[in-house]
Amino acid sequence: MAQIELKDVRKSYGATPVIHGISLGIEQGEFVVFVGPSGCGKSTLLRMIAGLETITDGDLYIGGKRMNDEEPSDRGVAMVFQSYALYPHMSVADNMSFGLRMTGRPKAEIAEKVQRAASILQLEKLLDRKPAQLSGGQRQRVAIGRAIVRNPDVFLFDEPLSNLDAELRVQMRVEIAKLHGTLGNTMIYVTHDQTEAVTLADRIVVLRAGVVEQVGTPMELYENPDNAFVAGFIGSPRMNFLSATASGPKQVTLNGIDVALPHLQSDLxxxxxxxxxxRPEHLDAPAGIELPVSVDVSEQLGSTTYVHSRLADGEVLIAERRGSAPRSGEATVLRFDPASVRLFDQAGARVR
Structure with missing residues (x-):
C-alpha cells in the first residue's frame, strides 16, 4: 500500500472546480514533485494533503488512514513554505523549536532535536541569530529545520526556492537532495520550475488546469511524453514543434521535405x-534530415550555444550547438535523425 494515496480527489471553490478528480499513490521514501504552470492546482493539491484546504470530494489516505477530516497537526506531515514564515523576534533556535515547545515536549528532547537539525543543515553557528541577520538561503534552511525537528513522516515543500537568487537556488536544490538522502522521508515538492523537478524528483507529476497530464520518472517524461504539453514543458529550452502532414502510413512531409518514421507503431x-x-539538442546531428534555416540570434553560453532560427515558411526553431555556431543573420543547415522525433496530432495527443 502507498504511504500517501489520493482517490478521485476534487476541489471546488463554490461552483468553480479547480482540481478535477486526481488519483495518485506515493510510496514510502519517494521524492515526488508536482510541476506545472501557474494556476494549474499544484499548490492547492499540496495544501489539501497538508490539511490547509478542505477536500470537496474523494479520499486522502496517509499510512492507510483516511485523513479528509483530520487536523493538519494529526497527519504526520510538516510543510515548508515559500515565504519562510519565521518569527522575526525569535532566534534561529527558538524558531526551530517553537512547535515542540507549544506541545510541551521536554527541554532536553527539544535541545537534542534542534542540535541534530542544525547539524544536518549546517546551522550550528547561527542558532543565536535573529532572521534579520541571516541570508535568504540561511532563512530557508531554518524553515526546513523547523520541519525536521517535528520528525514528520512526510515533508511538503511549497515552492521553497522561489524567493532566492539563481546561485542560491542551485545550492539549496543540492541541500534538499542531500537532505532526502540523509533522512529518507517521503517528500512532496511543488514547483513551476521544470529544472528543479527534473533534478530532484524520483517521480514527477505534471499538472495542467487541475488535471494530471502524466506521471513518471524525469527521463520517462523527457523521452516518452504522452502529449505535446508534457513534451514542451519538460526540457529547457523546450521542444520544437513543427507543422507536418502525413504523406504515407509511416511518413510525413515537413516544409516540403519527406520524413520517414519507420519506428511508428500505428499507421498515419x-x-x-x-x-x-x-528537441534542440537533436538538431545538431551529423547526418539526417536537413532543414535550411536563417539565424535570428545565437545565444552563446560558454560551451553551449542556442541558435534561434526560422525556416523559409517562418516557423521558429531553437537548436543546441556545442563548439562553433553560426552568427546572427547567417544561413545554415540543421540536421536531425528521424528516430529522435516525437509525433503529435493537432489536439496534442502523442502518435506512437
Whole structure:
C-alpha cells in the first residue's frame, strides 16, 4: 500500500472546480514533485494533503488512514513554505523549536532535536541569530529545520526556492537532495520550475488546469511524453514543434521535405495534420534530415550555444550547438535523425 494515496480527489471553490478528480499513490521514501504552470492546482493539491484546504470530494489516505477530516497537526506531515514564515523576534533556535515547545515536549528532547537539525543543515553557528541577520538561503534552511525537528513522516515543500537568487537556488536544490538522502522521508515538492523537478524528483507529476497530464520518472517524461504539453514543458529550452502532414502510413512531409518514421507503431492517414516535435539538442546531428534555416540570434553560453532560427515558411526553431555556431543573420543547415522525433496530432495527443 502507498504511504500517501489520493482517490478521485476534487476541489471546488463554490461552483468553480479547480482540481478535477486526481488519483495518485506515493510510496514510502519517494521524492515526488508536482510541476506545472501557474494556476494549474499544484499548490492547492499540496495544501489539501497538508490539511490547509478542505477536500470537496474523494479520499486522502496517509499510512492507510483516511485523513479528509483530520487536523493538519494529526497527519504526520510538516510543510515548508515559500515565504519562510519565521518569527522575526525569535532566534534561529527558538524558531526551530517553537512547535515542540507549544506541545510541551521536554527541554532536553527539544535541545537534542534542534542540535541534530542544525547539524544536518549546517546551522550550528547561527542558532543565536535573529532572521534579520541571516541570508535568504540561511532563512530557508531554518524553515526546513523547523520541519525536521517535528520528525514528520512526510515533508511538503511549497515552492521553497522561489524567493532566492539563481546561485542560491542551485545550492539549496543540492541541500534538499542531500537532505532526502540523509533522512529518507517521503517528500512532496511543488514547483513551476521544470529544472528543479527534473533534478530532484524520483517521480514527477505534471499538472495542467487541475488535471494530471502524466506521471513518471524525469527521463520517462523527457523521452516518452504522452502529449505535446508534457513534451514542451519538460526540457529547457523546450521542444520544437513543427507543422507536418502525413504523406504515407509511416511518413510525413515537413516544409516540403519527406520524413520517414519507420519506428511508428500505428499507421498515419494521408493528409492528416500533425505536429513534429524535435528537441534542440537533436538538431545538431551529423547526418539526417536537413532543414535550411536563417539565424535570428545565437545565444552563446560558454560551451553551449542556442541558435534561434526560422525556416523559409517562418516557423521558429531553437537548436543546441556545442563548439562553433553560426552568427546572427547567417544561413545554415540543421540536421536531425528521424528516430529522435516525437509525433503529435493537432489536439496534442502523442502518435506512437
Amino acid at each position: 492517414t494521408a493528409g492528416q495534420a500533425l505536429q513534429l516535435g524535435v
